[in-house]
Amino acid sequence: MMNRAPVDILRPRWNPAYFRRAQRGLALVTLALVAGAVVGRLIAGALFGGHPPALILLSVLPALGAMITLAGLAALTFWRPIARFLRRFAVVVFYAAVVGLVALVWVVALAIDRVDGLARAMPGGELTTDAIYHGLPAAIRFRVVSWLLWPLQFPIVRDLIALVGIVGFINLFAAYAIWWERKVAGRIQSRLGPMRVGGWHGWAQSPADGIKLLGKEDLIPAGADRVLFRLAPYLAFVPAVCGFVALPFGSGWVFRDLDVALVFVLALVDIEVLGVILGGWSSDNKWSLLGAMREACQLVAYEIPMGMALLVPVMMIGTLSLTRIGDAQQYGWHSWLAFQNPFAFVAMVAYFIASLASCKRAPFDLPEAESELVAGFMTEYSGFRWCVFFFAEYAAMFIVSALCVTLFLGAWYSPLPASWGTGLANGGLAARAIHGVLFSGPLWFVAKSLFLIFMQMWLRWTLPRIRIDQVLYACVQVLLPLTMLVVLGQTLWQLLVTPGSAVAVIANVLCSLAGAVLLGGFYVLMAHGLLHRRRLVGALAVDHLPGA
Amino acid sequence: MLEAVLFYLFAGVVAVSGLAIVLSRNIVRAAAWLLGALGGVGALYFLMAANFLGAIQLIVYAGGTLVLIVFGVMLTSRHAAAQARPRRWEIIAGTAVCALLFAAMSAALLRTEWSSDANPATGGYPIAEIGNELLTTYLVPFEVTSVLLLVVMIGAAYLARPERK
Amino acid sequence: MSTRRTLQSAPDLLADLDAEAMDQGKLQTEEMLINMGPQHPSTHGVLRLVLRTDGEMVLETTPHIGYLHRCAEKIGESVAPYQYVPYTDRLDYLSAMNNNHAWSLTIEKLCGIQVPERASTIRIIMAELNRIASHLVSLGTYGLDMGAFTPFLYTFREREYILDLFEAVCGARLTYSYITPGGVTDDLTEDFVDRCRAFLDYFVPKPAEYNQLLSYNHIFIERTAGVGVISPRDAIAWGLTGTCLRATGVKWDLRKCLAYDIYDRFEFEVPVGLPEGGVMPVPPGMPPVVVPAGVVVGDSWTRYALRIVEMYWSAHIVRQALDRLPAGEYRAKVPRTLKLPEAEIYFEAENPRGQLGFYVVGNGTSIPSRVKVRGPCFNNLSIVSHVCRDCLLADIPAIVGSIDIVLGEVDR
DSSP states (O other): OTTOOGGGGGSOOOOHHHHHHHHHHHHHHHHHHHHHHHHHHHHHHHHSTTOHHHHIIIIIHHHHHHHHHHHHHHHHHTHHHHHHHHHHTHHHHHHHHHHHHHHHHHHHHHHHHHHHHHHHHSSSSOOOHHHHHHHSOGGGOOHHHHHHHGGGGSHHHHHHHHHHHHHHHHHHHHHHHHHHHHHHHHHHTTSOOOOSTTSSTTTTHHHHHHHHHHTSOOOOOTTSOHHHHHHHHHHHHHHHHHHGGGOOSSTTOOSOOOTTHHHHHHHHHHHHHHHHHHHHHTTOOHHHHHHHHHHHHHHHHHHHHHHHHHHHHHHHHTOOOHHHHHHTTTTOGGGSGGGSSHHHHHHHHHHHHHHHHHTTOTTSOGGGOHHHHTTGGGTTOOTHHHHHHHHHHHHHHHHHHHHHHHHHSOTTBOSSOGGGGHHHHTSOHHHHHHHHHHTBSHHHHHHHHHHHHHHHHHHHTTSOOOOHHHHHHIIIIIIHHHHHHHHHHHHHHHHHSOTTSHHHHHHHHHHHHHHHHHHHHHHHHHHHHHHTTTTSTTSSSOOOOTTO | OHHHHHHHHHHHHHHHHHHHHHHOSSHHHHHHHHHHHHHHHHHHHHHTTOHHHHHHIIIIIIIIIHHHHHHHHHHHOSSTTOOOOOOHHHHHHHHHHHHHHHHHHHHHHHHSOOOTTOOOOOSSOHHHHHHHHHHTTTHHHHHHHHHHHHHHHHHHHHHTOOOOO | OHHHHHOTTOGGGGTSOOHHHHHTTOOOOOEEEEEEOSSOTTSSSSOEEEEEEETTEEEEEEEEOOTTOOOHHHHHTTSOHHHHHHHHHTTSGGGHHHHHHHHHHHHHHHHTOOOOHHHHHHHHHHHHHHHHHHHHHHHHHHHHHTTOOHHHHHHHHHHHHHHHHHHHHHSOSSOOOOEETTEESSOOOTTHHHHHHHHHHHHTTHHHHHIIIIITOHHHHHHHTTSSOOOHHHHHHTTOOTHHHHHTTOOOOHHHHTOOTTGGGSOOOOOOOOOTTOEEOOOTTSOOEEOOTTOOTTSHHHHHHHHHHHHHHHHHHHHHHHHTOOOSOSBOOOOSSOOOOSOEEEEEEEETTEEEEEEEEOOSSSSOSEEEEEOHHHHHHHTHHHHSSSEETTHHHHHHHHHOOOHHHHHO
16 A cells, blocks of 8 residues: 555546446356356267267356356456565566467467377278277377367368467557557657556556547547448458468468468458558548559559569469478578579568558558558548558558568578478477577578568658659659569579589679668667667666756 | 359349449449459359469459559549439340340350360469460460550550640 | 430439530530538648549649637637737747747837846747657648648657747647737746757657658658648648748748847758759758659648748757757746836737737727737648649648648637
């Protein structure tokens, strides 16, 4: 009590009556679910002979539900100690949550793997829970586990889990990319960014903002086309999610291994344009309309250099399949496609610039230009709909960065050649985990994409905005001839230079060195800023002058 | 079984969208329904394992042609609900022509022998084959198409040139 | 034409289409009236700009003002000169010290009050510091208009130190009422000189940072060079003063040309706009500003860069003032009820945004019978309708931002 800050007095207090009602409701629901689980077990045993789907539906699911509601009840009842704990150990909680999510994904992948192995070993037909039970390692040999793993043998269940994983990843990533962007923006602007919500560096800012946006009034302008106004945000968001269907996160970590994956992802990024145009049109607002028009112009124009720059790695490997292009880069830093020859390097830079324009990021963020058109096509959108547009933008950012990483920067492979890790790859659980961290795995893929997204954020908070006619000038008169030259150069290179010859090796070495120097320079800059952050006056806090 | 369900679903989407385009009074909404139709056709291509064609359908039609149409609609209609009211004789003539067309197409479809063992392209790498065919067997249409596109670009640039004052 | 019959409910659609124009193959697009403001992030204050645009091109701009009118001139007819000082604070609220200075000089000239030298020196220190602060805001918000979010925070970080200094002498951060007829309201604090010197040492390397980040940035130059060019003839004809006038090449600064107060005892130069390749003069020891290629005299970039150079010169003047700060009285002995003679006076001073003029008519009592405020931003803004024609929509914030208006002064 004594140590509470004065501002706590201003914090809203929950209505005690609602509080007690919520507690009673949750307790009742928990008891009901527990009873239902027990009864369901008996019924499943008696009527269905212990058939797994019945067991799961009638017993396991209610039990899981009971656990969730019990956790909710505990959180509600003991919120004060929990809040105190969170505030003191927020750092640990944050990182533990990240590690926990990664571990959860890994465990699910392992389970699917194990069930797959067992199913293949079966001569044919369905895998029974008994077979699963006996196929489990001794440490986790429980009936419950075999019931939980039984549905994983059906492709549709696996597809559903993968979809849940994808959508969950997108939402978590978008939410935390917003927080990260605010911190990065703050640091670049010599301030701190969100610091209050959740205690440690405002890590709970995103969920808090999400809850606030969900509670906002649902405003539709009077003269707006109601159907299209409602449809537009989802037209922008859904293609971004669908793009993840063909995006490989690791060897075997792809939802559908399409042989035209690259064209598929490009097609879906293309359709987002429509969501933005319809959003601007249906707002019945001249400003939104202008923003939508400029946006469509810009996006459609920059698709051409984007596509042409992406032709270079396609030509090098000879396939549109992202998994095969990724697998071709497993031999270490020098095998990454960006470092094969100078044309590939320039193609990567050209693609990065074109992808900035296609995500409407600064310096190409004219459609969202706050100071000119208020918020462009998003002017009339508020609350959850605005949130969906924002999520669509961050999902698109991830997709274009992921494409750049897959096609130019080694996909999910680390700079170490994968051949050094074959021993680890075939070992036990711990060995495979280490292999995933050191050599190849989704962690590398996500980390590299996040690096490119950090580049995008860095550019946004440094450079001013380019005018629309200059944007189009840059596209048609600079980027397009550049990419055409690069494609031509790559063609000639492939025709005239035999792989393994002196010229190819020298080019490879030089480009790899250039890439390494650039990356090293980046880390040196970061380290310098981190070490000397107290020396740069006003970098993190407004220090007062001597005598103040 | 799943394939049949998906086929009927997407075919239904295409059919409903097509009807909605024709029956919609609001031009921009018609354009939005067109997205549904084109997207549905793309999905049908994917169902037939013609992945490349499906992706190209989405890029060229849904992402290119449709954007162009929506742009044109947005720039030339001042009110969002620019309505086109057909007159009675136009409705009758249109219905008659559509009915005739429908009869002719159904007759053609019903009389054809659809061989049931037509397999989608499996094995090999269809995209490489498409590329090869485009540059060997179908080279002349390919080049003619590119010349046509060039003519279109020049025409557009000429029409949109700034006025000399 | 068959289209006329079917699109019957939108007959005005075809009103813009001219049959002859269609035959000649020209494409007619329609004109829109776009309303920018009064609430708008990039019109610096409550300004309403009505733009007649054709697609992305702006054909005509009409500014509508008056949203911040607070009857400042009428109030001058009912309060005494001392009481009017807070009202002058709120004219151009970003350069309140300069407004106070101009008003105090007007009343002193009207009443023949002699101000001690220490008071004058303190006044000049405050006025020049406020010039630096005002230009910092102008530069920061201009970068914000152009989409560069970061320089805004850097300039405001520097401005925080200046506001700390002002708070030490008079307790206020924005509206000071510190410079009054007769002198200043209170003496400087003991550590003010040291703190001010420390601030100047900290501040002088900073504009080079802004140059690296914004002024020489290729994108920024592309957006501002050659945009909104004003000729010297137009500038004088439309009554432009201050940085806008000097950017067109006219060397006119009241601090030099009129040398009011004790400005004639300080050494400083008046920078003007130069063509590309020109080197803008800066005080000794400070990095020069070179005009990059593509810049035209009188365009937005020149106006923006001139403010940076003026900050350098203001810092130079403050250093000289701190060095020569004499001991003595900080205000003259002025009667409590100051009776204004039956005379009239018009006096102008050089504010950061131009020449602020006060016209006071005394009638023997302590309350003037007429106070007229000549706000520089009012005249500077008037050229917007002349300049913002046949430009792109994205050029409007570039031009309006570079003219640097504060609506408090436009509307009074």
